[in-house]
Amino acid sequence: MTGNKTALKLLGLAALLAFPVLPISSEYVMHVAVLIMVYAVLAMGLNVLPGFCNLLDLGYVGFYGIGAYTAGILAYNHNVSFWLIVPGAVALGALCGILRGAPTLRLSGDYFAIVTFGFTELVVLFLTNEIWLTRGPLGLPGIPPIALSLEFLGIDWRYDFLSEVPYYYLGLAMVAAVYVVMCRIEDSRLGRAWLAIKEDPLAAASCGINLMAYKTVAFAFSAGVGALAGCFMAQWSMFLAPDVFKFWESFLVLCMIVLGGLGNINGAIVGAVVLIALGEILRVVLPKFGLPAETRFLVYGLIMILIMRFKPGGFFPAIAATSKKSRLILDLKARLEAERAG
Amino acid sequence: MFEQQLFNGLTLGLIYALIAVGYTMVYGVIELINFAHGEVYMLGAFLCITFIQALGVPLFPAMALAMAFCAGIGVLIDQIAYKPLRKAPRLAALITAIGVSIFLQNIAMIIWGSRPVPFTRSAVPAAFSETAFTLGSVNVSGLQVFIYALTIAMMIGLTLIINKTKVGTAMRALAQNATAAALMGINVNRVISFTFALGSGLGAVAGILVGMYYNTLSATMGYNAGVKAFAAAVLGGIGSVPGAMLGGVVLGVAETLGAGYVSSQYRDGLGYAVMIAVILLRPSGLLGKSVGQKA
Numbered sequence: 001m002t003g004n005k006t007a008l009k010l011l012g013l014a015a016l017l018a019f020p021v022l023p024i025s026s027e028y029v030m031h032v033a034v035l036i037m038v039y040a041v042l043a044m045g046l047n048v049l050p051g052f053c054n055l056l057d058l059g060y061v062g063f064y065g066i067g068a069y070t071a072g073i074l075a076y077n078h079n080v081s082f083w084l085i086v087p088g089a090v091a092l093g094a095l096c097g098i099l100r101g102a103p104t105l106r107l108s109g110d111y112f113a114i115v116t117f118g119f120t121e122l123v124v125l126f127l128t129n130e131i132w133l134t135r136g137p138l139g140l141p142g143i144p145p146i147a148l149s150l151e152f153l154g155i156d157w158r159y160d161f162l163s164e165v166p167y168y169y170l171g172l173a174m175v176a177a178v179y180v181v182m183c184r185i186e187d188s189r190l191g192r193a194w195l196a197i198k199e200d201p202l203a204a205a206s207c208g209i210n211l212m213a214y215k216t217v218a219f220a221f222s223a224g225v226g227a228l229a230g231c232f233m234a235q236w237s238m239f240l241a242p243d244v245f246k247f248w249e250s251f252l253v254l255c256m257i258v259l260g261g262l263g264n265i266n267g268a269i270v271g272a273v274v275l276i277a278l279g280e281i282l283r284v285v286l287p288k289f290g291l292p293a294e295t296r297f298l299v300y301g302l303i304m305i306l307i308m309r310f311k312p313g314g315f316f317p318a319i320a321a322t323s324k325k326s327r328l329i330l331d332l333k334a335r336l337e338a339e340r341a342g
Numbered sequence: 343m344f345e346q347q348l349f350n351g352l353t354l355g356l357i358y359a360l361i362a363v364g365y366t367m368v369y370g371v372i373e374l375i376n377f378a379h380g381e382v383y384m385l386g387a388f389l390c391i392t393f394i395q396a397l398g399v400p401l402f403p404a405m406a407l408a409m410a411f412c413a414g415i416g417v418l419i420d421q422i423a424y425k426p427l428r429k430a431p432r433l434a435a436l437i438t439a440i441g442v443s444i445f446l447q448n449i450a451m452i453i454w455g456s457r458p459v460p461f462t463r464s465a466v467p468a469a470f471s472e473t474a475f476t477l478g479s480v481n482v483s484g485l486q487v488f489i490y491a492l493t494i495a496m497m498i499g500l501t502l503i504i505n506k507t508k509v510g511t512a513m514r515a516l517a518q519n520a521t522a523a524a525l526m527g528i529n530v531n532r533v534i535s536f537t538f539a540l541g542s543g544l545g546a547v548a549g550i551l552v553g554m555y556y557n558t559l560s561a562t563m564g565y566n567a568g569v570k571a572f573a574a575a576v577l578g579g580i581g582s583v584p585g586a587m588l589g590g591v592v593l594g595v596a597e598t599l600g601a602g603y604v605s606s607q608y609r610d611g612l613g614y615a616v617m618i619a620v621i622l623l624r625p626s627g628l629l630g631k632s633v634g635q636k637a
Binding site: 050058103106107110111114115117118119121122125129247251254258295298301303304308309312 | 375
């Protein structure tokens, strides 16, 4: 049984690695695949707050924007290498995440939701108005692509990412890295503390969990992952405009994790795959009914309402990682639920 | 110049106050940030011009009709989307509220298009766009007189409803303790519906007034107004109706003065800045009760 599972996983991995050379993968399919990876990273990053800590984040794409513009400006104006930008942008994103969350630390989760609701607006306002830095509504075109280079060692070798295929592999590596880190954290002291806060902040605090410290780490971590996705996206799409980072995008990412199941890392990835694919389909189908392509958000809104009503755990309801196999904890959870309902 | 700005800010602030009371009343009764409230405000404006253009209804009856429709929409939103989730975790209701908001925004986009449309000028009395009188250095337009009269009348009416009527007493009881209120024989669901109807009706009027004031409507107008009105409600103390009124007025004045003297580009960001400042310095707001530490 376990052998079969391992074989299946290896087969899946092989399929993912071989995907670009398969006959079905046109330039368009590859583009969508890379887009899915960007959103998978965003969904996993967003998942930390609503999924692990029970805090509704409505402005997540702000960090995506901060990361993207950091990468865009540094690469475009100063020709800094992608590999150097990433740590800086992630650190900047994390700092902004802490600054955004800090005012609400001592208040209920509702305050956090509304602060994040306004945050995207502020990021878009900044990107639109600080023309000296971001060129404002004109956008930032001509960002150089990611490159591998050994020039800093004095060796004359350089490889520019000019087609979708290298981005596909880099994106796959990024998704895999974030995924592994997420899974490790979920099952660590940090992740268990977050889940405890999610279940019952008062009980968690009584067990000696420093709520403020753990929430701050969550703000920083989640935001840093968003900025990472932004860096990748900036040098992949090579064009940035403030409009890309509006509230709609945050909503889309939230919809992904709601669909997949809040708190489930696998669910976040599935949500990204399903909704990006659905978005591409709707982009073609909607105009046939004479509707603008933006109205696809109608479908996303509906998905969100229906899932919360009929399947609040999403399609892959999360169970705390540590309790996946423990009958004792499952039993405890069931009794807790029964008591709450009663 | 300063007096004129101040006066324009007050006008805007009164409209914000009308939206903010909708947020604060619903929050008081069911502890939910009704993100869809901004969309009800937008629908109010669109329904009003639709009644005027498609059915040829004069302005004032069209306003009343739009208000009634929006009150109904508010009740429907609650019944369909929020009521099944009353006992669910709070996050579920919050996420649903965001879903409803996006859903309504897109419905509006499908019906009325995604481009901004002007308010039907022919339906608006000519006196509204003329200067009614001059007070010192302040020019007061007919529309501003109308906005002042209508919003202040509505707020007095609302205060009377909340403080003097039976249903108002029930609302206040519910805000204090829903279980105890139910035990006293209050029909909780009916009071919640009434709260939604009241708040949505006022929100619709605010949407129509803003549409006339700026002479433009768009399907996305509810987003910004929603954030600002919620900021106003937080500023006044969430759950407090007089607080929301005061918060709206203060925010409107601050925004107009800020746009005039500090930075007009960051006009829409000011509400956010005010909100952060309030949350940091005095989370209970100007007139609210202490929220204490709710981690």
